[in-house]
Amino acid sequence: MTTYTSNTETHQSKQDTARRQDKQSTTxxxxxxxxxxxxxxxxxKVLKGMTETMVGGYRAITKVDSWxxxxxxxxxxxxxxxxxxxxxxAFNVTVVAxxxxxxxxxxxxANHVSWMDIPVMGSVMPGFFLSKAEVEAxxxxxxxxxxxxxxxxxxxxxxxxxxxxxxxxxxNKGYSILxxxxxxxxxxxxxxxxxxxxxxxxxxxxxxxxxxxxxYVNDKGELDHTVPFVGDVSFAQSFLRVMxxxxxxxxxxxxxxxxxxxxxxxxxxxxxxQSMQTGLEELHNRVIKKNSEHTASNSDNAALQTxxxx
Numbered sequence: 299m300t301t302y303t304s305n306t307e308t309h310q311s312k313q314d315t316a317r318r319q320d321k322q323s324t325t326x327x328x329x330x331x332x333x334x335x336x337x338x339x340x341x342x343k344v345l346k347g348m349t350e351t352m353v354g355g356y357r358a359i360t361k362v363d364s365w366x367x368x369x370x371x372x373x374x375x376x377x378x379x380x381x382x383x384x385x386x387x388a389f390n391v392t393v394v395a396x397x398x399x400x401x402x403x404x405x406x407x408a409n410h411v412s413w414m415d416i417p418v419m420g421s422v423m424p425g426f427f428l429s430k431a432e433v434e435a436x437x438x439x440x441x442x443x444x445x446x447x448x449x450x451x452x453x454x455x456x457x458x459x460x461x462x463x464x465x466x467x468x469x470n471k472g473y474s475i476l477x478x479x480x481x482x483x484x485x486x487x488x489x490x491x492x493x494x495x496x497x498x499x500x501x502x503x504x505x506x507x508x509x510x511x512x513x514y515v516n517d518k519g520e521l522d523h524t525v526p527f528v529g530d531v532s533f534a535q536s537f538l539r540v541m542x543x544x545x546x547x548x549x550x551x552x553x554x555x556x557x558x559x560x561x562x563x564x565x566x567x568x569x570x571x572q573s574m575q576t577g578l579e580e581l582h583n584r585v586i587k588k589n590s591e592h593t594a595s596n597s598d599n600a601a602l603q604t605x606x607x608x
Contacts, residue, residue, distance in 0.1 A: 337542055344541045347388025352438070355381045359445045369447040371473055375424055378446050382420030389414065390545040391514075391525070393421045396584060399552050402508040405465060405500035406476035407570055409511050409578060411486040412527040414540065415478070418512055418548040425474030428461070428496070449475060458495040465499025474508075479570065485526045486513050489575040494567030501558045507570055509553040511578045514546050519587025522546050549585045553577040 358377040364370040386393050391414060399422045408419055416427060426447040434440045434450045444450075449468070451461045468475050479492035500507055514522040524543040527536045553573050558566060 341538075341541050344388055344390070348385065351381060351384040351388055352442070354384065355442055355446075359442070364445045364447075369445055371426065371447045371471075374426075374447050378426075379421055379424075381446070382417040385417040386414070386421055386548065389417075389540055390543070391418065392545065392547045393418050393550065394547055395422050395550045395552070396581070397552055399423060399510075399550070400508070400555070402506065402555055403469070403472065403474050404506040404508050404555070405469065405497065406474060406508045406510060407479050407492075407574070408476055408509075409486075409489055409574055410478035410480050410483045411512065411514065412483060412525045412540075413533070413536070414514075414525050414527075414548070415512060418550065419476055419510070422550055423474070423476055423510065425476055426468070428465070428475055428477035447473075459498075462496050462499040462502070465496060466502040469500065469503035469505045476510075479567075479574075483527050485523075485528050486521060489571060489578055492567060492571050492574070494563050494570070497558070497563055497566050497570070501561075501563065501566070504559060506558060507556040507566065509556065509570060509573045509577060510550060511553065511574055511581050512548055512550050513578065513581050513585065514548050515585055516546055517544055519585075521582070521586055547585075549581060551577055551581040551584075 355377075358381065359365060362370045362373040362377065364374060383393065401424050406419075406423055406425060408415065416429075420427065426449065427443070429443060429448045429450050431450045431452040433443050433448070436443075449461065449464055451458070465475055477496055479494065479496070480490045481493050482490065484490050497507065514525040516522040516524075522543075524539050525546055525548075527533070531539075556566065556569055556573060561569070
């Protein structure tokens with residue numbers, strides 16, 4: 299009798315275990331399906347925002363008649379800022395300038411973390427971009443970038459002198475331009491060696507250098523690792539990773555203007571590097587959470603938001 303009862307209990311136990319496993323398997327499958335659906339919905343929302351922004355950009359360019367060989371740069375800056383701000387928002391990136399961004403007429407220099415830097419910086423700075431030649435060749439985006447007033451450079455082609463001349467011409471005509479003196483992207487934790495050849499453009503025009511730095515912070519108050527475009531990651535992989543990421547805040551900090559008068563290019567290069575490195579460290583100290591103590595409280599963040607470009 300005891301053996302029969304034991305066998306019956308063992309059989310019942312196996313059935314209970316099997317039912318639990320089936321239930322867990324079903325729950326796991328439902329979770330995976332739910333996650334997949336959420337990912338697809340998130341991507342669809344991003345693509346919708348991108349498409350609407352692109353359409354708006356094309357309409358604005360058409361409105362100011364900037365499709366010709368010479369962009370209508372006098373009329374473009376405010377449209378460019380709206381376009382860039384909307385594009386960043388489409389990717390769930392909120393841009394916050396933690397200090398008022400000056401209307402400096404000069405050569406702007408920014409640290410480079412990701413392709414996302416373009417809409418982020420473009421939403422706050424009053425000027426145009428210096429981009430690599432590959433951007434100009436991109437379908438859809440390339441034509442729009444040219445119509446929006448960008449300048450293009452071929453890396454390693456030895457045309458930095460020509461581009462410096464274009465920068466001088468730009469500045470003398472009253473336009474500001476932003477470039478990335480590191481020449482490549484980083485993970486956002488530091489400033490790499492910067493290349494100062496293009497600073498000659500500002501020197502020749504006797505215009506200042508305006509440094510500005512950016513960092514990307516996740517909803518936990520930590521330095522974000524999804525936006526940086528570094529390593530062996532392809533653009534397509536980076537693009538999808540940013541699409542799938544949670545909301546991110548891009549904090550921007552303009553730094554003190556650096557006059558070019560009376561300085562050598564080497565002196566300017568070193569001064570710019572020190573300014574950007576110190577400025578990035580200051581930015582991190584102000585916005586990144588450390589030791590469970592956020593340097594910017596919720597009320598601080600609300601105040602910061604009011605400083606963002608509307």
